[in-house]
């Protein structure tokens with residue numbers, strides 16, 4: 366695929382075929398994604414690629430603890446709840462996804478089912494847990510660098526027919542992820558990426574999220590035209 370087609374065509378995938386993803390293909394994707402630039406070429410990232418029973422135990426532990434009301438233990442600051450235009454965009458994508466899935470606003474059971482799917486990493490066959498070296502913890506640059514590599518990763522996967530969703534819900538109970546994936550104490554868990562072969566019949570996979578315009582986002586200064 367042309368680069369522009371990959372970037373324009375990629376969307377978050379939340380329904381997957383029950384088909385394994387070859388390890389060699391994931392290695393290829395990681396190798397390409399790691400061409401992402403980083404501050405001072407520090408490359409602070411590490412990846413814990415989990416599948417099979419290990420991933421199933423992570424899903425189970427994440428669901429059980431979240432349902433039991435164990436407080437979120439994500440290893441980064443969440444900041445204030447979205448308000449104003451950011452809240453509007455959050456509601457907008459939720460409406461798009463729920464409309465595609467036929468989930469009515471007042472259908473609490475169906476909405477909870479959707480949340481549980483997120484905790485289960487949408488039953489993807491693979492989850493890539495992205496961490497960075499704890500020696501750098503406290504600065505904002507390592508999470509920024511992780512964002513860069515994750516963006517490359519999801520696009521590299523898309524170019525090979527694989528779908529992903531960056532899934533903050535999947536690492537909400539970080540002690541479970543840490544224990545099951547064997548993540549050492551010198552790593553900070555940033556996010557996870559659920560990955561697999563898209564299930565074309567899963568309605569939410571067709572949702573194309575909206576973007577604000579370049580005019581809204583960009584200020585150009587010093588140009589002649």
Ligand SMILES: Cc1cc2nc3c(=O)[nH]c(=O)nc-3n(C[C@H](O)[C@H](O)[C@H](O)COP(=O)(O)O)c2cc1C
Nearest residue numbers: 375376377458483530531532533534535556572574
């Ligand atoms: C840091 C980050 C965390 C995310 N966490 C979740 C999540 O927990 N659950 C989910 O369904 N989508 C999650 N997403 C996916 C976003 O909802 C999605 O990228 C956004 O709505 C734009 O849609 P698109 O990826 O289809 O373009 C996350 C995305 C990012 C970048």
